[in-house]
Amino acid sequence: MAQDADADLMLAFQRGDVSAFRALYERHARAMVAFCHRFVRDPARAEELAQDVFVKLHGFRDRYERSARFRTFLYRIASNHCLNELRRGEHAARALDCEPPRDLDALPGGGPTPEEVARGAALERAVARLLGALPEKQRAALVLCRFEGLSYEEIAGVLETSVSAVKSLVHRATVAAAAALAPQAAPSKEALP
Amino acid sequence: MSHPREDLTALLDGALAPERRAAVEGHLASCDACRAELEALRDAVAALAALPPPPEPSPFFGARLEARIAREAASPASLAWLHRLRWRLALAATGLAVAAAMAIFTVRQHRVAEEQIAANLDLLDDYEVVASVGDVSSAEDAEVVASLDELSPKEGRP
DSSP: OOOOHHHHHHHHHHTTOHHHHHHHHHHHHHHHHHHHHHHHOOHHHHHHHHHHHHHHHHHTTTTOOTTSOHHHHHHHHHHHHHHHHHHHTTTHHHHTOOOOOSOGGGSTTSSOOHHHHHHHHHHHHHHHHHHHHSOHHHHHHHIIIIISOOOHHHHHHHHTSOHHHHHHHHHHHHHHHHHHHHHHHHHHHHHOO | OOOOHHHHHHHHTTOSOHHHHHHHHHHHTTOHHHHHHHHHHHHHHHHHHTSOOOOOOOTTHHHHHHHHHHHHHHSHHHHHHHHHHHHHHHHHHHHHHHHHHHHHHHHHHHHHHHHHHHHTHHHHHHHHHHHHHSOOOSHHHHHHHHTGGGSOGGGTOO
16 A cells, blocks of 8 residues: 555554644645535535544544545545435535525636636536535545545545445436536536637 | 546546546537536635635633543543433332333233123023033034023023
C-alpha cells in the first residue's frame, strides 16, 4: 500500500499520541464540513455532523486497522453518518431551501456582479434540488466524485461496493445533473468568449 | 458498436481502461448523438465545479470537538454502567410482568373452573343421583339429567 501519512497519524493516536488525533482533524475538518454541507445544506448542522464524524473516529481508535486508505475510512464514516441523517428526514426540507449563497464574495471570479450573484444563487438552488431528488447512493457517489475529487476506486471503498457499480452510480447522477442544471449551464456557456 | 452511453461519464472522468477509451472515442468520431450527450455531461460537470465554495469550519471547531470528546471520555464508565443497569432493569421488569401475567391467567382459569363447577353443582348432584340408579351413557340420559329439576317427583325423580 502507498504511503499514507494519515494512517500513520491514526496508528500513532492508537498508541496514545493525542497530538496525532489533533493533526488528523486539523487536516480533514475543512473537507468534512464541506462534505456534510453537501448533504444537509445548513452550515451549522454541517459543522455538528463533521464533529460527530471525528467523535466517531476517536471512538474507532482501538479498532482501526491499516487495511484501507485513511481517507477512504474517514469518508466511509462520514457517508454513513450523513446518509443516516438524511434517512431521519430532518433536512429534507432544508435541502430544497432557497437560501442565498453564504458568502457572496466567494463566488468564482471575485467581486461578482449582481448578475453573477443571482446566477450563483440559482445554481446553488438547482444543485440543492438535484441532490435532494437523487437516490441516496447516487447522491453520495456524486458528492464524493464531483466535490471531493475521489476516484471511482476510492468511492467504491467508501460505499462498500464495486467499481463498476460506482461507474453506473456516477453516470446516472451526472445524467440527472445534466438535465437539472441545463438552464444554469446554458447562460454561462453563452458568456464564454 | 452500440452507443456507449454508460461509458461517457467515465470517459470524462478518465476512468476508462485504455482499450475501452479508444473504442469509445472511435465511436464518438462518427456519432453526433453521443457527442451531444458527452457535451451535456461535460456542461453538468463544469456547472457543479462552478458552485460557490462550501462553508469553512468555524474558528472554534477544534476547541468544541476536544471539549466534547473530553466530556464523553469523562463519563463512559458511568454511562456504560447505567446503560447495563438500564437493560438489566428492563429485562427484570419484563420477566416480572410475564410472571405476573401468567399468575393472573392461572388464577383466573382456576376461578372460572370453580365458578363453572359451582354453577353446575346441582347438575352434578343430579348426575350422581341418576348414576347411582344405573348407567348414564346415552345422550337421552344426559338430557334427562339436565332437565331433572323440571321433573316432578311423580315423573320419576328418585
